[in-house]
Amino acid sequence: MASLLSDKKETMRDIFGETILQLSKEDEKVYVVDGDLANSTKIDGVALKNPDKFLQMGIAEQNMLSVCSGLATTGLQPWAVTFAAFLSKRAIDQIQVQIAQPNLNVNMIGAYSGLLTGLTGKTHQSLEDIAIFRTLANMTVLAPADSTEVKKMMEFAHQFDGPVYMRLARDPYPVIFEDDYEFEIGKAVSLKEGTDVTIISTGTQTSRSIEAAESLEKEGLSVAVLHMPTIKPLDKKAIVKAAEKTGVIVTAEEHSIYGGLGSAVAEVLVEEKPVPMLRVGVKDRNTESAPNEALLEDFEVSAAHIAKAVKEVVKRK
Structure with a gap:
C-alpha cells in the first residue's frame, strides 16, 4: 500500500511568505505587520516587493498587536507575524483586550511553533500557544499539517471576519494534501x-x-x-x-x-x-x-x- 506521505517536502513559512505577498498585492486592505523577524518568517518578500504594505514594529510585540487593533478598526486587515512564543505570551493582554474581546479582524501568525525551532532554545520554543489562544472568546485557532493547508487556511482567514490564530512550523514537512483540497473551518x-x-x-x-x-x-x-x-x-x-x-x-x-x-x-x-x-x-x-x-x-x-x-x-x- 502506498504511503499517504509524499516524498515531496515543503516549508510552511515559505508558502506563507509567497501567499501573503500575493494577498497584499491583490487586496488593498491587507497589511503585513512584522516583529523584526521578517527573514525568519519569510515575510521579507513583502518588505522588498510591496513595501507600502509592510509595517515594521521592531521587537515590541505588545505595541505591534495594539497597532493591529487600530488598523482593524479602520476597516483594514492586518496580519501580525512573529514567533509563536512571543505572540502568545508577550502580547496576550493586548490580544485579549484589544482584539479578541471586540472581535476584530486581525490574523495572527505564530511562526516557529513547537519544539523544532532551529536550535533557538527554550526562549523561542512555544508549547503553550494553542492552550492560550483557545481560551479566548471569539478566537479561531488553526494548526495546518502541511504547506497546502497553510495556503488554504490563509484563503479562509482572508475572507473571514474575526480574530484568527494560526501556528506554523519552521522546517520542511511532507506534503499530505493535493492542490484541490478544501479546508473547512471546524471540520476534521x-x-x-x-x-x-x-x-x-x-x-x-x-x-x-x-x-x-x-x-x-x-x-x-x-x-x-x-x-x-x-x-x-x-x-x-x-x-x-x-x-x-x-x-x-x-x-x-x-x-x-x-x-x-x-x-x-x-x-x-x-x-x-x-x-x-x-x-x-x-x-x-x-x-x-x-x-x-x-x-x-x-x-x-x-x-x-x-x-x-x-x-x-x-x-x-
Whole structure:
C-alpha cells in the first residue's frame, strides 16, 4: 500500500511568505505587520516587493498587536507575524483586550511553533500557544499539517471576519494534501480509516501520526488517523464518531499535553463518549535546544512514541 506521505517536502513559512505577498498585492486592505523577524518568517518578500504594505514594529510585540487593533478598526486587515512564543505570551493582554474581546479582524501568525525551532532554545520554543489562544472568546485557532493547508487556511482567514490564530512550523514537512483540497473551518479530515484505534492529530504531528499508523498496520493493527486542522471551533461530532467506531483514542500534538488538542478532545469525550485515551505531547517539562530528532525522542513526541501510545491504549479496550 502506498504511503499517504509524499516524498515531496515543503516549508510552511515559505508558502506563507509567497501567499501573503500575493494577498497584499491583490487586496488593498491587507497589511503585513512584522516583529523584526521578517527573514525568519519569510515575510521579507513583502518588505522588498510591496513595501507600502509592510509595517515594521521592531521587537515590541505588545505595541505591534495594539497597532493591529487600530488598523482593524479602520476597516483594514492586518496580519501580525512573529514567533509563536512571543505572540502568545508577550502580547496576550493586548490580544485579549484589544482584539479578541471586540472581535476584530486581525490574523495572527505564530511562526516557529513547537519544539523544532532551529536550535533557538527554550526562549523561542512555544508549547503553550494553542492552550492560550483557545481560551479566548471569539478566537479561531488553526494548526495546518502541511504547506497546502497553510495556503488554504490563509484563503479562509482572508475572507473571514474575526480574530484568527494560526501556528506554523519552521522546517520542511511532507506534503499530505493535493492542490484541490478544501479546508473547512471546524471540520476534521479523515486521512486513514481503521477499526482498532483512532489517532487524532493536529499540525506537524499529523505526518508523524500517519507514519506511526502505517508502521502499526504492518504489525496487524488497524489504525485510523483523524487530522484536526481547527482546534477551535472543534469538530466534536468527528471525535464522538471516532470513539464510537474504534473505542480508543490517542491524541498527538507538538505542544504541551496541558490545554492543547489532547485536553480539548478529552473534554469532549468525558462529556459525550467516555473511552480510554492517551495524549502524546510534551509533558510537564521546560524545553531545551537540540537537533530535531533528539528533541522528538527526548520529549516523547516522535512517530515511535505515537505508535507506543497506540499499543498501550489498545490494551484498555
